[in-house]
Amino acid sequence: MPKKNPNKNNSVTLKEVAAELGVSAMTVSRAVNNSPNVDSKTKKRILEKAKKMGYTPNLVAKSLVSSKTYTVGVVIPEISHSFFPDVVRGIEEVVDSKAYQILLTNTSDNFEKEKKVIEALKAKRVDGMLISSSLMTDNFSYYKELIKSGMPIVFFDRCIENIGASCIKVNDQAASQQITEHLINLGYKKIGYLSGPKKVSIGKARFDGFNIAMIKNGLPVDDKLIIENGYNEKGGYDAMKKLLKLPAKDRPRAVVAVNDPVAFGAMDAIKDANLRIPEDIAIVGFTNDIRANLVTPPLTTVNQPAYELGKKAASKLIDTIQEKGDLVENVELITNLVVRESCGSLLYK
Amino acid sequence: MPKKNPNKNNSVTLKEVAAELGVSAMTVSRAVNNSPNVDSKTKKRILEKAKKMGYTPNLVAKSLVSSKTYTVGVVIPEISHSFFPDVVRGIEEVVDSKAYQILLTNTSDNFEKEKKVIEALKAKRVDGMLISSSLMTDNFSYYKELIKSGMPIVFFDRCIENIGASCIKVNDQAASQQITEHLINLGYKKIGYLSGPKKVSIGKARFDGFNIAMIKNGLPVDDKLIIENGYNEKGGYDAMKKLLKLPAKDRPRAVVAVNDPVAFGAMDAIKDANLRIPEDIAIVGFTNDIRANLVTPPLTTVNQPAYELGKKAASKLIDTIQEKGDLVENVELITNLVVRESCGSLLYK
DNA sequence: TTGTACGCGTTATCAA
DNA sequence: TTGATAACGCGTACAA
Numbered sequence: 001m002p003k004k005n006p007n008k009n010n011s012v013t014l015k016e017v018a019a020e021l022g023v024s025a026m027t028v029s030r031a032v033n034n035s036p037n038v039d040s041k042t043k044k045r046i047l048e049k050a051k052k053m054g055y056t057p058n059l060v061a062k063s064l065v066s067s068k069t070y071t072v073g074v075v076i077p078e079i080s081h082s083f084f085p086d087v088v089r090g091i092e093e094v095v096d097s098k099a100y101q102i103l104l105t106n107t108s109d110n111f112e113k114e115k116k117v118i119e120a121l122k123a124k125r126v127d128g129m130l131i132s133s134s135l136m137t138d139n140f141s142y143y144k145e146l147i148k149s150g151m152p153i154v155f156f157d158r159c160i161e162n163i164g165a166s167c168i169k170v171n172d173q174a175a176s177q178q179i180t181e182h183l184i185n186l187g188y189k190k191i192g193y194l195s196g197p198k199k200v201s202i203g204k205a206r207f208d209g210f211n212i213a214m215i216k217n218g219l220p221v222d223d224k225l226i227i228e229n230g231y232n233e234k235g236g237y238d239a240m241k242k243l244l245k246l247p248a249k250d251r252p253r254a255v256v257a258v259n260d261p262v263a264f265g266a267m268d269a270i271k272d273a274n275l276r277i278p279e280d281i282a283i284v285g286f287t288n289d290i291r292a293n294l295v296t297p298p299l300t301t302v303n304q305p306a307y308e309l310g311k312k313a314a315s316k317l318i319d320t321i322q323e324k325g326d327l328v329e330n331v332e333l334i335t336n337l338v339v340r341e342s343c344g345s346l347l348y349k
Numbered sequence: 350m351p352k353k354n355p356n357k358n359n360s361v362t363l364k365e366v367a368a369e370l371g372v373s374a375m376t377v378s379r380a381v382n383n384s385p386n387v388d389s390k391t392k393k394r395i396l397e398k399a400k401k402m403g404y405t406p407n408l409v410a411k412s413l414v415s416s417k418t419y420t421v422g423v424v425i426p427e428i429s430h431s432f433f434p435d436v437v438r439g440i441e442e443v444v445d446s447k448a449y450q451i452l453l454t455n456t457s458d459n460f461e462k463e464k465k466v467i468e469a470l471k472a473k474r475v476d477g478m479l480i481s482s483s484l485m486t487d488n489f490s491y492y493k494e495l496i497k498s499g500m501p502i503v504f505f506d507r508c509i510e511n512i513g514a515s516c517i518k519v520n521d522q523a524a525s526q527q528i529t530e531h532l533i534n535l536g537y538k539k540i541g542y543l544s545g546p547k548k549v550s551i552g553k554a555r556f557d558g559f560n561i562a563m564i565k566n567g568l569p570v571d572d573k574l575i576i577e578n579g580y581n582e583k584g585g586y587d588a589m590k591k592l593l594k595l596p597a598k599d600r601p602r603a604v605v606a607v608n609d610p611v612a613f614g615a616m617d618a619i620k621d622a623n624l625r626i627p628e629d630i631a632i633v634g635f636t637n638d639i640r641a642n643l644v645t646p647p648l649t650t651v652n653q654p655a656y657e658l659g660k661k662a663a664s665k666l667i668d669t670i671q672e673k674g675d676l677v678e679n680v681e682l683i684t685n686l687v688v689r690e691s692c693g694s695l696l697y698k
Numbered sequence: 699t700t701g702t703a704c705g706c707g708t709t710a711t712c713a714a
Numbered sequence: 715t716t717g718a719t720a721a722c723g724c725g726t727a728c729a730a
Contacts, residue, residue, distance in 0.1 A: 010499055011474075013723060024701050029725065037699060054498060059472040060412045061723035064706050069409065071452070071473070079441060080434035089429040092455045101469060103420070104453040106441045120450060123408040124420070125360075149403065150359055294643035362707060373717045378709065386715060410707035413722045 012055045021049055032057065063125065072317060073121035073129040074102045077109045077158070081232070082261055082289050083306040084132075087156070090310025091130060098318050100127070109134045109231070115142060128152035128321045130313050133160055136199035152320040156313035159201045159330075166320065167330045168313040172202050175302045175335040176209025176256070177216075179284050182300070182337060183254045184217050187346030188282060192225035192252030194239045194262050200231075206258050206286060225252050229262075236265025244273050254282035254343070260289035263299055267342070278344025288338055298340035305333050361404045370398055381406065412474065421666060422470035422478040423451045426458045426507070430581070431610055431638050432655040433481075436505070439659025440479060447667050449476070458483045458580070464491060477501035477670045479662050482509055485548035501669040505662035508550045508679075515669065516679045517662040521551050524651045524684040525558025525605070526565075528633050531649070531686060532603045533566050536695030537631060541574035541601030543588045543611050549580075555607050555635060574601050578611075585614025593622050603631035603692070609638035609650055616644060616691070627693025637687055647689035654682050 014025040014032075021028075023042065030038045031046035032055070038046075063069045072095060076084050088104065095102055103126060105117040111134050121129060131153060135143070140163050147153055147164040159167035183191055193210050196203040207226075214221050227242050229235035236257060243252060257263035263285030270281050277283060277297055285292065288303035312331060320326060363374040363381075370377075372391065379387045380395035381404070412418045423440060425433050437453065444451055452475060454466040460483050470478060480502060484492070489512050496502055496513040508516035532540055542559050545552040563570045576591050578584035585606060592601060606612035612634030619630050626632060626646055634641065637652035661680060669675060 015723075025723085026702080026725080027700060029723095030700085033725085039699060042699085054494075056468070056471045058413075058474060058723050060409055060418065060474050061706090062725080063409045064407075064413055064708090064722090065724055065726085067706080069473075074453075078438075080438040085429035085434040088453070089427075089455065092428060092453070096455070096466075101452050101454060101466075101473070103450050104423075104437070104441070105450060106438065106445070117445075117450075119405070122405045124418075124450070125407060125409050145403075291640060291643055294640055294645075296643075364707075374707085375709080375718080376716060378707095379716090382709090388715060391715085407707050410722090411709080413707080413724095414709055416722080 012053045017050050017055055069125050070100050071126050072100055073126040074104050075131040077107050077134050079106045083287055086306035087310035090307040091314040094311050094314035107134055111135050128317045131155050132158045154313050154317040166316050166328050170304050170335045171332045172205035173209040176206035177213045180210045180213035180256050188254035190253045192255045194257045195228040196231040196258045210256055233261045233265035236262030237269045240266035240269035257285045260285040260287040260292050282343045284343050297342045300340045300343040301338050302335045303338050361402045366399050366404055418474050419449050420475050422475040423453050424480040426456050426483050428455045432636055435655035436659035439656040440663040443660050443663035456483055460484050477666045480504050481507040503662050503666040515665050515677050519653050519684045520681045521554035522558040525555040526562040529559045529562035529605050537603035539602045541592055541604045543606045544577040545580040545607045559605055582610045582614035585611030586618045589615035589618035606634045609634040609636035609641055631692045633692050646691050649689045649692040650687050651684045652687050
């Protein structure tokens with residue numbers, strides 16, 4: 001029968017400990033908070049009694065007074081998706097070391113849900129938020145107001161830049177250009193692109209990188225070879241299916257996928273069409289998902305330092321909260337090209 | 350300059366809205382909470398003003414009054430590890446649908462850390478906790494007290510059973526027995542076991558299943574062929590290395606790994622020793638990790654319904670919090686054997 | 699060294 | 715229908 005009043009929790013308060021000892025609540029407060037100016041004997045008595053009674057400080061009450069919750073909100077499109085678990089691990093590590101904890105939320109890539117969870121995080125008075133946004137319009141008013149309200153925000157991976165909040169991401173555009181040029185240097189000319197929604201920051205940046213590489217090397221960008229779809233395996237599968245419906249002579253000889261999950265889906269589609277990778281169609285991805293070196297053939301891709309990105313974003317947020325590194329900045333972590341076998345080569349043949 | 354007082358947030362309160370309108374805070378409270386007994390015209394005025402002023406209810410204050418935070422703590426050994434991201438996704442989905450959110454914590458498989466985060470969650474007055482415990486002794490006093498204090502707890506995957514809290518897990522022992530018997534039925538007799546710490550619930554249950562299968566089939570359990578190590582890739586690699594140091598005639602002909610990451614590590618060790626899988630050593634895992642069908646050769650394993658497990662655990666916790674399905678229960682979700690190529694066969698040769 | 703009064707933002711309760 | 719008051723648990727500021 002641990003509960004007396006079904007609507008109340010039965011946790012011990014400062015006042016109750018104080019009453020047991022015939023001292024004031026204030027003295028108990030001082031004792032449990034290691035304040036100076038407490039007689040060492042009374043302090044000892046208090047701490048013993050508090051422990052025996054199972055006293056646990058009530059951070060809800062504390063937060064109400066201090067306006068700090070030591071909690072940060074983390075807003076992510078898909079918790080279990082590809083590189084996000086590693087990002088979260090990085091975030092958790094940094095945040096834990098500063099005595100904060102994370103309220104983890106999932107938006108299912110849906111901006112309406114995103115707004116809903118952010119409102120909930122606001123109501124819970126988190127000290128700041130780490131956000132990977134699924135916003136797909138260029139109407140940033142919602143975030144502008146959020147930032148204007150004084151809420152510390154750091155965007156990561158899928159950023160909304162230059163509206164007053166810091167952004168931690170990778171060099172998406174340059175890396176996408178690099179991996180595209182890698183294909184070009186291997187002799188491919190007719191190259192397709194499997195895109196995610198381009199309104200999402202990474203969608204645009206990576207597509208831009210692809211275009212720059214093509215144009216710089218004097219290759220045509222053929223709209224028929226560019227398919228926009230979701231950021232997951234199914235999105236890649238369906239997009240590739242579309243490309244494969246083109247007459248054989250119009251098909252791309254190589255394909256750049258916006259991320260690894262899309263590449264995996266596309267690889268399945270290529271195999272289902274009884275074509276070979278890379279002999280018939282070469283393919284490259286972006287992420288260096290845990291599966292990238294296990295698929296057949298192993299996927300050439302861009303390694304994204306997910307764990308480090310999480311750490312960096314969390315550090316920046318905590319600095320912003322504590323007004324140390326208060327300045328807004330855009331940080332680009334550097335990726336590296338990981339060449340495996342899915343890109344093959346047209347040279348020396 | 351969004352902040353006036355550096356120590357205070359500048360969010361709008363009921364009282365401020367009330368002052369603007371010349372009504373009492375109580376009336377505003379009633380209006381924003383859809384209470385009955387508010388004049389529809391004043392209600393409308395209030396809601397408009399509240400919106401314009403950017404009022405967001407302060408759940409911290411609300412929680413102080415109601416002793417409910419609509420937050421549950423999730424305690425996990427390794428956030429980014431293998432099947433936990435899927436579990437968390439299941440948890441998040443259920444919890445979100447009930448208007449709760451999750452405080453996610455990581456224990457790094459360390460019980461001291463586990464206690465620390467649980468104390469923090471208690472201080473934040475979470476309404477309940479979902480715990481996958483790394484406790485490695487049979488001294489359950491810490492959890493017994495936590496449960497006695499009235500904190501709603503549901504263990505999942507790595508459970509501490511029969512101390513007053515519900516447990517949601519898979520049929521570890523039966524599944525481990527099943528996959529071991531699968532090897533036995535394929536003709537293997539000399540079978541090794543790569544264990545995790547047996548003080549962890551799944552460590553013991555799976556090891557028991559292995560033993561039962563061996564004994565039931567009249568096969569010897571050779572202590573030299575049982576290596577205990579961590580639950581991750583490195584643990585598996587090092588454990589397998591040890592087995593491979595045995596003289597060739599003493600080596601196991603097949604190996605049961607406590608989970609897929611351990612199996613992956615072991616496979617690397619086997620390959621590094623220039624032995625073939627399954628021709629020289631067959632191997633099976635447990636989890637059906639996303640990589641299991643991608644490694645070479647694809648891994649025979651036990652499929653654990655991670656997402657469903659998360660959903661079930663979260664549902665049970667919410668019921669416990671709301672005192673609906675208040676009874677304590679142990680639920681076993683059913684796994685299924687996934688036969689791939691890593692187990693080979695000694696039959697028909 | 700210890701204690702008292704007050705306020706943090708909200709709601710339950712009772713009074714008007 | 716609306717308002718005043720007290721309470722949730724704690725810490726700051728001051729007084730004793």
